[in-house]
Every structure is written in structure tokens, then in C-alpha cells.
Amino acid sequence: MTQLAKQSQEPGVPTLTTRRLLLRPVVESDIAAVQLHFNDYELVRNLSAVVPWPYPADGASTWFHNHVLPNQGKEKWVWAITLRENPSELIGVVDLWRKGSPENRGFWLSRQHWGKGYMTEAVIPVTDLAFDVLGFDKLILENAVGNQRSARIKEKCGARKIGEKNSSFVDPAFTASELWELTKESWRSHKASLHG
Numbered sequence: 001m002t003q004l005a006k007q008s009q010e011p012g013v014p015t016l017t018t019r020r021l022l023l024r025p026v027v028e029s030d031i032a033a034v035q036l037h038f039n040d041y042e043l044v045r046n047l048s049a050v051v052p053w054p055y056p057a058d059g060a061s062t063w064f065h066n067h068v069l070p071n072q073g074k075e076k077w078v079w080a081i082t083l084r085e086n087p088s089e090l091i092g093v094v095d096l097w098r099k100g101s102p103e104n105r106g107f108w109l110s111r112q113h114w115g116k117g118y119m120t121e122a123v124i125p126v127t128d129l130a131f132d133v134l135g136f137d138k139l140i141l142e143n144a145v146g147n148q149r150s151a152r153i154k155e156k157c158g159a160r161k162i163g164e165k166n167s168s169f170v171d172p173a174f175t176a177s178e179l180w181e182l183t184k185e186s187w188r189s190h191k192a193s194l195h196g
């Protein structure tokens, strides 16, 4: 198979656009923005306890070089969320990964951008890509019990809550997570309902 033919079968990490956002693959120059946003405990406390806290000075660089670069566009797809008018400035991240643990999707947004519907908007093209291009049959989604903003995004996608399990988050007050299932069929019917 020629290199060109091989590339055309592997979508890599495509740039995705919505009405207000541009989602592009994260790049090395985004490290400084991630490092800055991860100094915010109110943001980071909602994330899995695999994230170190206090966030080390090389935290974002380690994440990018050890976790993003080796898998980007293969088993993991990591997008920088940006505003369309300023695509160089990362304001958040949304990612998908093939091998669920059991969840397959994560996201965060810098606090000044919360509550504007951005994440609800960002997950739409990512979910379309997962089902229409990457071949997922379902996505398992997870959030800390008590992270109502994140849970609300799952509800708004048409996901179904399937259970809870013990989990550790950066904030030790979170001791359990909710698991959600979003199937290809339920995503399609959810989208059809949006379009009336």
C-alpha cells in the first residue's frame, strides 16, 4: 500500500468546527496554556486522581510527550478546544480513546469559559467522528458523582446512566463515579430529535 493510500484510510486527528469553536489536534505550543489552566484547583479537582496535584511544573509537558504524542490519531484523539476567532489559544481539551478504562471520552475547559454551552457544542462533532469515522459502536462516559456540570452534558447527549463505581479523583471528597453509555443508535436518535 502506498503511503498516500495508507494516510487516506487513517483519519488522524481531523480539525472539527462548530458554530463558535474550532477543535484542532493539540500541538507542543499548547503546553503552556494547559499548564496555566491546570493551576486551577476548581477545574482539576474534578479530574481522575491520575492527574498529579499540586500540578508539577512539567505536568503539561509530561502529559503531552508521554501520553498524547505516542498515541495521537492511533488509539487516542486529543483536540485543543479554541474559539473560532482565536484558534491558536487553547481554552480546553476534549479527547477520545479506544481502549476504555472503561470510559472512552474526557474533557475540560478553562473556568472563565464555563457555562456558555461550549462543551455541549464541542462534543457533537467529536461524537459524530467516533461513530461515523472511527467505528465506535458505543462510548462509555464517566464523571464524579457530584460533578453536575459534566453529568448534564452526558444527559444532553442522550446518554443513559448505567451505574456507579468507586473511583478516585483529584478532590478526595469525590469517591464514586457515574458511568454512562451512549450508543450509536441513541446518538443518532438524539440528533434527529434536535433537528425536529
Ligand SMILES: CC(C)(COP(=O)(O)OP(=O)(O)OC[C@H]1O[C@@H](n2cnc3c(N)ncnc32)[C@H](O)[C@@H]1OP(=O)(O)O)[C@@H](O)C(=O)NCCC(=O)NCCS
Binding pocket: 042, 043, 044, 046, 047, 106, 107, 108, 109, 110, 113, 114, 115, 116, 117, 118, 119, 120, 121, 142, 143, 144, 147, 148, 149, 150, 152, 153
Ligand atoms: C464540565 C465542563 C467541561 C462543562 O463545560 P461547559 O462548557 O461549562 O458546559 P455547558 O455550558 O456546555 O453545559 C453545562 C451544563 O451544566 C449546567 N450546570 C452549570 N452549573 C451547574 C450546577 N452547579 N449544577 C448543575 N448543573 C449545572 C448548565 O446549566 C448546563 O446545562 P444546560 O445547558 O441544561 O443549562 C466544565 O465545567 C469543566 O471543565 N469542568 C472541570 C473539568 C471537568 O469536570 N471535566 C469533566 C470530568 S468528567
